[in-house]
Amino acid sequence: MSGFKKANILFFLVLVILLLSAIYYGFSAWFLIIPAVIYFILLFFGSKNICSQFYIKTKCKSEDKSKVHLTFDDGPHPEITPEILAILKKHNQKTIFFCTGQNIEKYPETAEKITTEGHIIGNHSYSHSYYFDFFRTKKVIEELEKTNKLIKEVTGKDCTIFRPPYGVTNPNIAKAVKKTNMQVWGWNIRSLDTVKNKKQVLKRLKKAKPGDIILFHDTKVNTPEILDNFLRLNKK
Ligand SMILES: [Zn+2]
Numbered sequence: 001m002s003g004f005k006k007a008n009i010l011f012f013l014v015l016v017i018l019l020l021s022a023i024y025y026g027f028s029a030w031f032l033i034i035p036a037v038i039y040f041i042l043l044f045f046g047s048k049n050i051c052s053q054f055y056i057k058t059k060c061k062s063e064d065k066s067k068v069h070l071t072f073d074d075g076p077h078p079e080i081t082p083e084i085l086a087i088l089k090k091h092n093q094k095t096i097f098f099c100t101g102q103n104i105e106k107y108p109e110t111a112e113k114i115t116t117e118g119h120i121i122g123n124h125s126y127s128h129s130y131y132f133d134f135f136r137t138k139k140v141i142e143e144l145e146k147t148n149k150l151i152k153e154v155t156g157k158d159c160t161i162f163r164p165p166y167g168v169t170n171p172n173i174a175k176a177v178k179k180t181n182m183q184v185w186g187w188n189i190r191s192l193d194t195v196k197n198k199k200q201v202l203k204r205l206k207k208a209k210p211g212d213i214i215l216f217h218d219t220k221v222n223t224p225e226i227l228d229n230f231l232r233l234n235k236k
Pocket residue numbers: 073074124128164165166
């Protein structure tokens with residue numbers, strides 16, 4: 001049972017008990033607002049933190065402890081992804097690229113290069129819409145299926161892994177994932193390559209241990225250099 005379902009049952013029971021007590025003892029029911037606020041805070045943080053496992057079972061660490069697992073989101077990008085592929089080849093690393101369907105459509109040759117160089121392509125939604133978390137289940141399923149079809153055209157294989165845009169999960173996304181039979185991949189180390197400078201990112205990555213899953217973006221101009229430095233330091 002998901003944390004979300006458990007929370008629903010627990011808060012329903014708490015509300016019923018408090019409401020009955022209020023009626024029985026004749027006191028005001030205003031304080032019921034406290035459990036309601038706690039409930040909504042819980043839903044909010046469960047949604048924001050992909051590894052909370054609150055709505056969906058999510059892989060945030062790998063059972064393969066032989067290496068640090070690198071993942072790249074939001075591509076393929078026509079210039080940055082090939083640069084990253086060259087660095088990965090140099091360091092003999094195989095990784096996962098969570099691509100958006102619309103970018104695969106725009107840059108099919110780059111997507112093909114990812115797969116021919118031995119990396120895996122995962123689903124990162126079709127549109128990566130800013131409003132993805134507000135989509136209804138049907139729309140999320142459409143996005144997942146459309147992107148899976150595009151991935152299959154490039155790789156020839158069925159895609160079974162999905163990383164939700166912005167790492168946000170909710171009941172609609174959970175239902176769509178269940179319906180499409182996909183496994184959700186999160187991360188346990190966020191490189192913050194979208195917001196921090198190279199030095200700050202490398203400092204964050206120092207804590208990486210085998211089995212960890214690191215989130216990078218193959219759409220950020222600094223990421224190739226950060227990656228090259230990280231892989232050089234990690235080898236020592
Ligand atoms: Zn993304």
